[in-house]
Amino acid sequence: MLLTETFDEQYWIIAFRKGNDHALSHFFELHYRSLCYFAGRLLQDDMEAEEVVSDCFYKLWERHQDFETAQNIKAFLYISCRNACLNHLKKTKRKTAIQQEYIKHLEEGEETIFYEVIETEILTILSQEIEGLPDKCREVFKLIYLENRKTDEIAAMLGLSVQTVRNHKTRAIELLKTSFLKKGVSAAMTLAFLLFIDR
Template identity: 30%
Template structure:
């Protein structure tokens, strides 16, 4: 079972002992709660302010930073002993903030799309039920995709980005993007197979 991240509070006085980036990462990989708290105390305030520039909400910014630190602790054995800890933290908060905003944008797109669907079917109560059911399962199918797979699918289908643009944005090869999209489409087909009849009915009834 993965050890839970140590409980921490948002604001502390800076610690007197300073470690090199290599030492910090080495000690984190060894499970040092003291070093983990040191990093949190030293960087939380500025990271919170950085997240706020994206999210414009104090609580959301705090949640994003907390999530980043929790993930670092949970996956500390995967940390690499080279590079700047500060740069890694800012990059992680940047990505976490953008992923949150993209998720909200996708949710908004679904609301608009299905609001139109519901309006067009306003006089057909049975169709309303089917649209609601389909919407629920599409949401669920997308949310159950692996994280990288889900982000690539959303960027392609809802942001309308080309594979090369997605590859450049995520720092991945275009082959990886193609493979992940193929995987996403295959998983979506499997998860929504039982609703094929409903989707066909909705298309034919238009």
């Protein structure tokens, strides 16, 4: 972690512990979208997910003096969110097979939460970065990795040669990796991205 990032983190955590509402806004902006995605995958209802996440931030704020580090805040939010989602689903009699499987994984404990957080964050960052790619690179990347289309199929769809499609794919991956490095994305999240594109 860079010195300036360490200073920023210390500034925000001190302000948060003092009850500064700007610090609450800082952590809200940092984690809200990822938490909504995390809760939404389990609850399969965006409005319910937003309510759960908002309640988690309310609980966080009630205990603002208890947190020593930004990592403590992040862990509290994700664990609170997981527990709230599990409690909600236990009260709901109708659950899909996907939800049942997700509940099983989440009930396995903290290690599962760690991997869920990495996956959630990598997908959130990835979706933002994909939109910043040049038009053809973005189109090819989405068709390959989000729609599972084959290279020759994409070439026929877009009226391009197979080699051109491969070139756009390679360029998209390089641009995304470069962007991740510039943003200081963690080694674990970069590994998750590399596994994603290597599947």
